[in-house]
Amino acid sequence: MLHKINGSSLIGHGPIKVLYLGIALGNTDTGFGSIGRIDHALFKGNNLIKMHPHINDEILTYIRSGYVEHIDSVGITANLNNKKLMLMKAGNIFQHEEEIIDKGEPLEALQIFIRPKEKDLKPIVTFWIWKMIKVKISGD
């Protein structure tokens, strides 16, 4: 089975366009299997997304251009870019803030919300530095 989903089905009028795959397929679940939603972001200039919670989401920040400074409730501060990817496994409770820093190029990125295997796992944030090393830091 092949089913094309047009980019025009992404929802949102601001800098973030959201693909709810289930809605695009006409299902009653906004997600599809373990894929919750896929956000395609394009931010120009400096932007601050203030501290906000996530619960039982596993979120991959996939940057192709631009820079983000991340601060979270497990005590991690990190600068993210196209060589440093981050997976936040929010578990039972997690909060983070993102500051988009304009260094001469817009931020274009996906924020990919994957469903966890089970609810209320321990929050864990991991990073992958492309071609270098992986750093793993747990919440306690």
Added chain:
Amino acid sequence: MDLENDKSENQWRLIASPSPESPLQFTSQTWIYDRFSTGQQSFQMPNEVKGLTCLLYVFNGGVKINDDIELLKKDSLLVKDESVNIVTTENTDLVLFAIDETGEHYDHGMFSGNQL
């Protein structure tokens, strides 16, 4: 491959999966790959996603699937039980999602859960 290059040129790069062998680990049966296709290329999905349900997402550029389906930026294609040939004619960033539809997952997460 150029160590300074920030993209995986003309080969699939596994980013995250349930396996401890992958760079980042999901708890559910979910795999994410990416690929930067330079100019004119023809290729298939990674062998490792056979039997899984896939979503091919065009981040930048465009592809033609099986000489028939054209996908441009932000378009995607759900692929199940089919083999596909992917052709690019310009520089293209692709992200590939693969899931085991029978895998366990919790669908009441704050943002990832069913919003209806």
